[in-house]
Amino acid sequence: MVSVIFPAAGQGKRMQAGINKVLLTLGGEPILVRTLKTFSAVEEVGELIVVVAADEVTAVEGQLQKVSGLKPFQVVAGGSERQYSIYNGLQQVAAAADVVLVHDAARPLVSVKTIQAVIDTARAKGGAIAAVPAKNTIKVVDAEGLVVDTPPRSTLWEVQTPQGFRKDILLKANEAAVADNFLGTDDASLVERIGAPVAVVQSDYRNIKVTTPEDLLVAEAFLKCTAEDETRSLQAAAKTAREAWLKEAE
Numbered sequence: 001m002v003s004v005i006f007p008a009a010g011q012g013k014r015m016q017a018g019i020n021k022v023l024l025t026l027g028g029e030p031i032l033v034r035t036l037k038t039f040s041a042v043e044e045v046g047e048l049i050v051v052v053a054a055d056e057v058t059a060v061e062g063q064l065q066k067v068s069g070l071k072p073f074q075v076v077a078g079g080s081e082r083q084y085s086i087y088n089g090l091q092q093v094a095a096a097a098d099v100v101l102v103h104d105a106a107r108p109l110v111s112v113k114t115i116q117a118v119i120d121t122a123r124a125k126g127g128a129i130a131a132v133p134a135k136n137t138i139k140v141v142d143a144e145g146l147v148v149d150t151p152p153r154s155t156l157w158e159v160q161t162p163q164g165f166r167k168d169i170l171l172k173a174n175e176a177a178v179a180d181n182f183l184g185t186d187d188a189s190l191v192e193r194i195g196a197p198v199a200v201v202q203s204d205y206r207n208i209k210v211t212t213p214e215d216l217l218v219a220e221a222f223l224k225c226t227a228e229d230e231t232r233s234l235q236a237a238a239k240t241a242r243e244a245w246l247k248e249a250e
Contacts, residue, residue: 001046002119003097004039004162005089008032008060008105009053009078020056021210022105023063027223031210032060033067034108039101040071042115048073049092050105051085083183083190087174093167099123100170102187103162106210109222114203115162121199122164127191129164130203131157157200160207163187169196 008022022032032050039045048070052060054077061075076092078085086102093100099122103110114130121128134156140149163186165173173190177183184190188198206222208215 001094001096002042002044002099002101002164003047003049003093003167004045004101004103005049005051005086005093006032006035006103006105007051007078007082007085007089009051009056009082009085020052023060024210024216026108026210026216026219030063031108032105033064035103035105035110036064036067036070036073038108038110038112039103039115040069041112042119044099044116044119045071045101046097047071047094049089050075051078051089052076053078081183083174083177083187086187087178090171090174097167099164100167101162101164104209107161107207108210109206109208109219110160110162111204111207114201114207117201118162118164121201122166125199126169126196127163127165127188127198128201129186129188129198130160130162130207131200132160132203132205132207134158159186159188160203160209165191165196169194172196 008020023030025031026034036048039048050060050064050073052075057075057077064070064073064075074092076088079088090100099119101115101118118128118130134153137153138151138156139147140151142148165187169191170187173194173196176194177190182193184193191198208218210216210219
């Protein structure tokens with residue numbers, strides 16, 4: 001079974017919305033709900049663990065109880081840092097889970113294909129992260145603002161979520177970080193630190209994190225394109241079926 005932890009305890013100051021950004025609507029539906037529905041569509045996913053600020057637990061839990069079609073879920077209080085929130089979520093993971101995914105609740109456009117690929121690779125390799133090839137040239141800059149290196153772009157990937165790991169590996173990595181008072185930049189950095197392998201799974205550029213008002217506009221545009229593509233596919237299928245029927249009727 002796969003458990004999924006959704007960190008959503010951030011204050012979202014850059015969104016300037018006055019509320020938790022995952023409660024904002026995208027395509028007429030809260031970002032959080034849209035994200036959870038996508039993961040609920042993955043057969044192997046058995047539980048959803050949403051981590052929010054302590055004063056939001058009751059409200060978010062009440063809102064999710066009204067949503068149909070979700071896999072079993074629980075809402076727990078987070079910590080002062082994202083890493084601590086995920087560690088809190090890990091304490092609630094079911095004993096039956098063998099793989100744990102961590103996914104930003106504010107990435108509502110992740111595809112089922114990407115989720116499944118991360119699950120499969122995490123089982124095979126021990127750890128896996130969704131990512132896309134870097135499109136821009138990246139510079140390494142020193143403290144004085146001077147360029148000191150230009151890494152080959154072919155070696156650079158922009159990391160997203162979900163990030164998935166065998167449960168024992170992720171627990172060991174988090175416990176080591178707690179013991180050493182280490183704060184990583186993402187979950188994979190904790191796993192890398194204990195010497196466990198982490199493989200890259202190619203995702204897509206639509207899997208953006210909604211952080212600013214501009215991101216919300218981009219997500220709405222992506223969502224509209226997806227809906228239009230689905231409509232065109234259905235229309236094409238209907239046309240093909242009608243043409244086949246007419247040919248048989250001749």
